[in-house]
Amino acid sequence: MDERAKLLGRGAFGYVYLCTRSDTEEMVAVKTILEEDTEFAEDEVRNLKKLQQFDPDQNCLVRFNRYQEIQKNYLLEFEKLDMNVQDFLEQSSRPLHLSEIQVITQQMLVALKALKSIQMVHGDIKLDNIMWRNQQLEPRNIKLIDFGVAQDVCELRCGDILQLLPQRAPEVLLGLPLSEAVDMWALGSVIASLYINNELYSSTCELDGTWKLKTECSCPTGNISTSSTTSGKSSLHQHEDTQAFVSLLKQILEVDPRKRISPSEALLHPFLTLTNFPSDLTEDLSDNKAAASISTIRLRSLVSPCLGVRAAACVSPMVV
Numbered sequence: 602m603d604e605r606a607k608l609l610g611r612g613a614f615g616y617v618y619l620c621t622r623s624d625t626e627e628m629v630a631v632k633t634i635l636e637e638d639t640e641f642a643e644d645e646v647r648n649l650k651k652l653q654q655f656d657p658d659q660n661c662l663v664r665f666n667r668y669q670e671i672q673k674n675y676l677l678e679f680e681k682l683d684m685n686v687q688d689f690l691e692q693s694s695r696p697l698h699l700s701e702i703q704v705i706t707q708q709m710l711v712a713l714k715a716l717k718s719i720q721m722v723h724g725d726i727k728l729d730n731i732m733w734r735n736q737q738l739e740p741r742n743i744k745l746i747d748f749g750v751a752q753d754v755c756e757l758r759c760g761d762i763l764q765l766l767p768q769r770a771p772e773v774l775l776g777l778p779l780s781e782a783v784d785m786w787a788l789g790s791v792i793a794s795l796y797i798n799n800e801l802y803s804s805t806c807e808l809d810g811t812w813k814l815k816t817e818c819s820c821p822t823g824n825i826s827t828s829s830t831t832s833g834k835s836s837l838h839q840h841e842d843t844q845a846f847v848s849l850l851k852q853i854l855e856v857d858p859r860k861r862i863s864p865s866e867a868l869l870h871p872f873l874t875l876t877n878f879p880s881d882l883t884e885d886l887s888d889n890k891a892a893a894s895i896s897t898i899r900l901r902s903l904v905s906p907c908l909g910v911r912a913a914a915c916v917s918p919m920v921v
């Protein structure tokens with residue numbers, strides 16, 4: 602690899618560089634994983650090989666071309682993507698419109714449906730792992746990346762720690778049996794955070810996360826009305842598109858993973874068939890942190906009835 606290759610991004614395990622294939626002249630993204638993380642590289646390659654049974658474009662998954670191992674250092678070659686959602690938000694400094702959130706939700710549900718069909722859990726659904734192929738030219742073409750910590754459901758054990766805290770599912774926090782449903786929860790947290798431009802459940806440690814889930818999920822919905830007059834979002838209830846979004850979110854952020862909506866079911870939800878987004882025209886949260894924080898509280902309140910206090914009732918081997 603050319604030493605002057607442009608760095609496209611980096612994560613905990615690897616640096617991703619822009620490279621040109623000498624045989625086809627195609628621009629590709631090459632993730633380098635060094636010797637100390639060989640185990641992660643091997644896991645990622647194993648997962649990516651399994652995913653090669655899917656058409657990556659039809660299933661919203663990053664295309665994995667090939668890999669090379671050089672003295673326990675790994676080079677993984679992928680199609681070159683454009684920008685991850687986190688970077689886009691930072692660069693554009695505006696929250697996404699509901700129509701844009703609809704596209705991301707739909708594409709990620711397609712990816713999760715494919716993973717569920719082979720009982721694979723991604724385990725790290727977050728804004729940095731959702732990328733546009735070409736944000737400007739193909740805003741509807743979105744891919745899920747980073748299968749470094751993905752696992753087969755049958756490998757998951759109670760008490761395994763997956764996901765970053767803001768996206769961590771209740772059953773992970775509580776040390777309960779785990780399934781593909783953890784990715785649905787994480788997707789719910791991600792799309793909620795896109796809407797409110799803030800983490801839905803931010804927490805600094807597991808105990809804090811469990812406590813927040815218990816308290817915030819059981820707060821009375823009556824609080825909503827007091828905030829509505831000062832919010833930039835005049836009313837979360839006002840538009841059909843917002844109502845449809847909250848309705849889907851409630852079913853995704855269902856505390857009980859057995860009752861949580863599946864990717865296939867969610868793909869049929871009315872929010873994903875909407876073509877008209879009046880709230881895109883009337884709701885503007887840019888540079889309005891106060892409104893964003895109020896919306897956070899209100900969205901939590903709207904979603905909370907479905908969460909209920911069941912979380913608190915769960916017996917947790919991790920927190921007792």
Ligand SMILES: Nc1ncnc2c1ncn2[C@@H]1O[C@H](COP(=O)(O)OP(=O)(O)OP(=O)(O)O)[C@@H](O)[C@H]1O
Binds near residue numbers: 614615681684685725
């Ligand atoms: N195919 C790609 N095309 C362009 N950029 C990419 C591609 N894959 C990854 N990147 C960039 O590199 C970053 C890190 O990639 P990736 O998430 O695979 O690394 P990681 O070390 O596994 O990260 P993490 O810390 O999340 O585990 C991504 O957020 C993205 O910005």
